[in-house]
Amino acid sequence: MSLEWLICWSGSLDRLRDFIGTGIQSVRDCNTAALGTVAFLLAMFVWYCYHIGREQPRAYVSVNSLMQGGDLNSLQNGYAHCHSPECMRCAHNDGLNQKLYHNLQEYAKRYSWSGMGRIHKGIREQGRYLSSRPSIQKPEVFFLPDLPTTPYFSREAQKHDVELLERNFPTILCEFEALYKAFSNCSLPQGWKVNSSPSGEWLTFFLVNQGMCVPRNCRKCPRTYRLLGSLRTCVGNNVFGNACISVLTPGTVIAEHYGPTNIRIRCHLGLKTPSNCELVVGGEPQCWAEGRCLLFDDSFLHTAFHGGPPDEGPRVIFMVDLWHPNVAAAERQALDFIFAPGR
Template identity: 30%
Template sequence: MIQANSTKITFFLWLLKVLKFLYPKGNVHRFEETIKLIARQTLNSSDKSSKFVYSGITHKPWYESDDYNILRFVSDTLKNGFNDIEDECMAYFSPEHSVHSIVPKHKPSEIFGESFKDKDESWKYNLIWTQGKFTEAALSLFPKTVNIVTKLKHFIYPLAGEVAFLVMEPGVVIPPHADSQINLSLNCHFGIKTPEGCGIKVGGETRSWTKGETLFFDNSFTHEAWNKGQEKRVVLILDLSHPELTKIEKTLLKLATKDFNLLGIEGGYNGTQDSHSLKKLLKNLK
């Protein structure tokens, strides 16, 4: 197994050299610097929850749609499709709606996806897109929303990005937490039903949702949310790649995660075999 990892690393290092030569503007050097940082910190620390900042890209809690053309396109696309998204979403969440009458072949977990709070119906997480494709439930229940999200799928975070309707019932408070270890993605929240008394704090700054408007934030910062109103709050959430990442960087990040798990998506590195691989990678990146 160590030999297999060594072969992968040799190929990976060769690929980096080729990409730097062929695509000098691909910012491969930023990827290398970040990988070195993560490898060093992983080898020298037993703390698997360490935070990392990707080299050379903006790192701040909140982003505006005018900050990048990509965010402006996402915002405009969602706003233009608001009526269709709202109609499908609110029809589904209306009291008279019956899940089983529409898609009886699905289990409830396949309809609702994973809940942020384990089996807590006060915080519903209804998956539209996950693991690189639309869910069967979304294709059955939200066809117009699927068509709109299709226009944005190239911007969805490729490592673990999801799109979902998030429903927060009155009285729910989500305590401070961070969803990511590194600033590679941004959360987009698109307001569908936004009653008074709801808010979200990221990096110490509090904002509120507005119907038909977008909020963009970096979920590697500590954040919290609440619904102190009298009605449920509904937003469409999209996990987006950081707008400053190049296509080359996103491809390399996918490879690094799949073959080496350098970003700790599945628990990080462990053991002698992994240490051997990281040490070889570090040695050859110097």
């Protein structure tokens, strides 16, 4: 038995020696230039991964910080900013891009850098992007590069959510009418917010405000709030996500302004649409229609007005923010992390 084992072991060593010798000869016969190219590409890949993880974003002066001086501190194109420290859009934060880059690095450590190219590029070059954008589109907080831009989107962009909202038009309208009855008892019922406008009254009733649920308001519109959970592309987990009822009284004009980002598209579902009411985005006017959704990119310069007679009542829409259709799933997850409320 021992002799047979020794013979087998000796044969195995011979085969191993032949295998190693063949491998060495193959390397010697291989094209030296090809090996050098492969080694160089491998070294470049390792360097790139290290560079991405260590690079800091370039400093820039944010759009909001430029507004700190003079009258621009409270008014831009007639549009007032709230200056709330909790407001991602209105708070003046010179170190915003550093904070965003820190959040991106933290996300990548927990998950992956895969698919983060556009976000990394956007944070690193944010100042250049915002300063070089044409005046028709200037998001105030974050610009994601290489997204198709257009003032209005077709219904097909988010077909499922558009159709779901329109099917539930009677439900949303019913809950709004129950809310609006309270106006007969007091000037401004609890939960409603008055927004700045050059003329008239612009009122909003938020169910979700900058990614945060408003529990008291949601309890007053339970079916509408539950509907938000059925939307596939609702921006509900970061500060760019909102859902509210918006009311314009006759004679109201909303001054031209820009939204905070281009990663979302804003959806308006018409609830009450009197005559002579228009939304103008990027210089293109559109009218609302009851029971129909209107999709637009609010990072474009936009305004709205209600020029109808007083006896026709207010213009009312249900507004919800949806993801831009060209923001990938991995990017959505990362942006939810980077722009999480309170982060």
